[in-house]
Amino acid sequence: MTQDQARVFVIDDEPDVREAMSMLIRSVGLQVETYGNALEFLNHYQLAWPGCIVADIRMPGMSGLELQEKLNAMGATIPLIFISGHADVPTAVRAIQDGAMDLLEKPFRDQLLLDKVQSAIRRDQERRTEAEALAQLHRLYDSLTPREKQVMAEVVSGKMNKVIASDLHLSTRTVELHRANLMEKLQVHSVAELVRLAQALEDNG
Known part of the structure; x- marks a missing residue:
């Protein structure tokens, strides 16, 4: 898997959920990597990797919100989509205010998730294109x-x-x-x- 290929990082502590989402996302030709917890993902992830994250907001150990905090501290701009079966309003508000692209409540339609993932990947591509253009601009000015x-x-x-x-x-x-x-x-x-x-x-x- 090359560095320039967008992929979807699925993070969920339930194996059945990971497998179901992985199969769904792969069915539309996207590449997927799955992780059983947030720490495992963080130990593997590199900022240069394009794509998006789909993560459960409540997981044992490091929660989705704590993962979001770590990513923000790293300067990561990768879009983050949260999923939850029991997200309260304050949690949802905090997630969005901290930069999450969306929060989907279970059960959700397969097509809704696919639409959100495709939109997130497009946003990530746009951000990376803008960042490269700006970096080139600074190189020229320098x-x-x-x-x-x-x-x-x-x-x-x-x-x-x-x-x-x-x-x-x-x-x-x-x-x-x-x-x-x-x-x-x-x-x-x-x-x-x-x-x-x-x-x-x-x-x-």
């Missing part, structure tokens, strides 16, 4: 020289080349060269694109 970063800041603030030259004590020609170089490095072709890129960097630290 390739700029300190002077190019200064010129960029001046450009996105709306200043003309002559004003930038005066502010930075450079010739207009030098500013033009820095501006051309930074736009090439950042792979943008207009000031509007540069402004959007700068905003994305600011919004995401």
Whole structure:
């Protein structure tokens, strides 16, 4: 099983439940890994693995909510779907507030679970695509020289080349060269694109 293949991690202390959910999810062509408890899963899981988690919210040892806390502390963004036969309202609210995608009460329809799993995998793919795009953006920005970063800041603030030259004590020609170089490095072709890129960097630290 390769690192780039989405899989569904099923965590439940009841073997019959694990097997039933595994068969159901595999029936639509998805890959599944099953675990009898949350600690076993945590000892195996790697953040780079795409997919989603389907976990019982109440299990012996580490509960589903405690698993969620551990995943959040790790910085995991993998979608988490809880299942429960007896979840009270405060538990459900806490799970959702802490980032769970959904909580399904047993008994639930097979199709409902499959729909939630497919939706969770799509969300995970979108998050990973966005994260990679942002990482690439930071790599491009980090390739700029300190002077190019200064010129960029001046450009996105709306200043003309002559004003930038005066502010930075450079010739207009030098500013033009820095501006051309930074736009090439950042792979943008207009000031509007540069402004959007700068905003994305600011919004995401």
